[in-house]
Amino acid sequence: MSSNPLFQPFSYKSLTLANRVVMAPMTRSRSPNGTPGEDVAAYYRRRAEGGVGLIVTEGTTIDRAGASGDPKIPNFYQPASLEGWKRVVKEVHAAGGKIAPQLWHQGMVRRPGTGPHPEGKSDGPSGLSGTGKLVGEPMTEEDIADTIEAFAKAAAAAKDIGFDCVELHGAHGYLIDQFFWEGSNKRNDAWGGDLVKRTRFAAEIVKAVRERVGPDYVIIQRFSQWKQQDYAAKLALTPDELATFLEPLVDAGVDIFHASTRRFWEPEFAGSDLNLAGWTKKLTGLPAITVGSVGLKGVDFVHSLRNPDISEVSELGELEARLSKGEFDLVAVGRALISDPHWTAKVRDGRTQELQPFSPAALKEFA
Secondary structure (H helix, E strand, C coil): CCCCHHHCCEEECCEEECCCEEECCCCCCCCHHHCCCHHHHHHHHHHHHCCCCEEEEEEEECCCCCCCCCCCCCECCCHHHHHHHHHHHHHHHHCCCEEEEEEECCHHHCCCCCCCCCCCCCCCCCCECCCCCECCCCCCHHHHHHHHHHHHHHHHHHHHHCCCCEEEEEEECCHHHHHHCCCCCCCCCCCCCCCCHHHHHHHHHHHHHHHHHCCCCCEEEEEEEEECCECCCCCCCCHHHHHHHHHHHHHHCCCEEEEECCCCCCCCCCCCCCCHHHHHHHHHCCCEEEECCCCEECCCHHHHHHCCCCEEECCCHHHHHHHHCCCCCEEEECHHHHHCCCHHHHHHCCCHHHCCCECHHHHHCCC
């Protein structure tokens, strides 16, 4: 067994992983009509063959007309799409990997009139864009109930297909996060208000998912402080506020938190070196996934999408030291795995001299 903490096994409930490396969810828009094809299955299989412990798929949308603004983003409800995902699971398992779908609703980030159902309205707690502009109607009680049910149905389908666990996308200013975020949730009913009340939508989704998948199937909740519309946004300004925010989600049935940050090494609060995943684990006692520019230095993921700058390879000493200390349990790797499906094996085998920098040009490929 490797002495590198990245390559120690991990087990929680029904989920057992060969190592601590997680492929981060990254939208690729390679699924025409929302259906992942053989090329998508091969793309994920290559990462499993390259040694990734757990693959979290790109965001795949639930059964709401306004969930997606791009018809090439995969969905998780049409029969053809579910068959496509079944093929993905088969290929990843054949290569010895584990895989979770990330279930997603874009909320008000999706521009009206776009996506596979341009006639559908965009959903949001208050009809506000991320910049606070009124662009639609608040979700009704019926809309909310239907959306919760759509997440639960998708999670049940994931278990039936053979996925090893499931992740709920509650970060980056998308729908679940829009309920969390005071800047986009101005409701004065039971779905809005203070920080705890703004967690209700996510908590009800988790409860509904738990009811469908049973007690041992792992539910991962992704969340973030930052938003695409506001990098400085904060759900919690202090550890106490973060504990207040996380508690209802723990009570609802979350098993693992995926704490999304732009740079894993940055401390979340003054007076401590712990990052967001570290604080999350400390406050909840649950396993946590860290993420953010792992293995790379230079511009972060969002900037790399918009700039031609190359992100150079970075050493992993600090990451490994934090993992050894138990600050977090799993490490999500994004751009490095787009550039090189064998990144994990190269790190495992000490072939770090073979690691490649990340160029935005890699996003145009599907290697």
